[in-house]
Amino acid sequence: MSGLEAPAPAVEAGTELNSLDPIAAKYIEDKFSALSGDSDIAWVLVTGFLVFFMQAGFAMLEAGAVAPKNAKHILFKNMLDGAIGVCTWLVIGYPLAFGVFTRASGEPSDNAFLGVGQYFLSQDTDTDTDTDTDSDVTGRPQP
Numbered sequence: 001m002s003g004l005e006a007p008a009p010a011v012e013a014g015t016e017l018n019s020l021d022p023i024a025a026k027y028i029e030d031k032f033s034a035l036s037g038d039s040d041i042a043w044v045l046v047t048g049f050l051v052f053f054m055q056a057g058f059a060m061l062e063a064g065a066v067a068p069k070n071a072k073h074i075l076f077k078n079m080l081d082g083a084i085g086v087c088t089w090l091v092i093g094y095p096l097a098f099g100v101f102t103r104a105s106g107e108p109s110d111n112a113f114l115g116v117g118q119y120f121l122s123q124d125t126d127t128d129t130d131t132d133t134d135s136d137v138t139g140r141p142q143p
Helices: 022-065 068-098
Strands: none
Touching: 022 068
């Protein structure tokens, strides 16, 4: 802990957030929300590593089950399978896992089970675009 952070408020186990003072409750909520985002990232990374280790295991199993002359073809097939799996996850899996969570009416939803939107090459991103027509792509003024 660096000297710049405020010390954590002392909270007894089993204390309801409503019974705390507002500053302590806000501090605890902020820490838990940051931890939640970090644990989501860690879970996706760990499961991704497990999938690729399984892919390597399948490659070894299949390479040992075929004739030696076909082993390199089996290994290439498994590499191609992993590459196609990554591309498919980026196109379909990412928006379902981390897309915008909305109701059918278009309003935001608290139920973060299945995301919609943010599909591959879709135009529904919330990025700010430069609407200045007096400059070119590099940002320099046009003559």
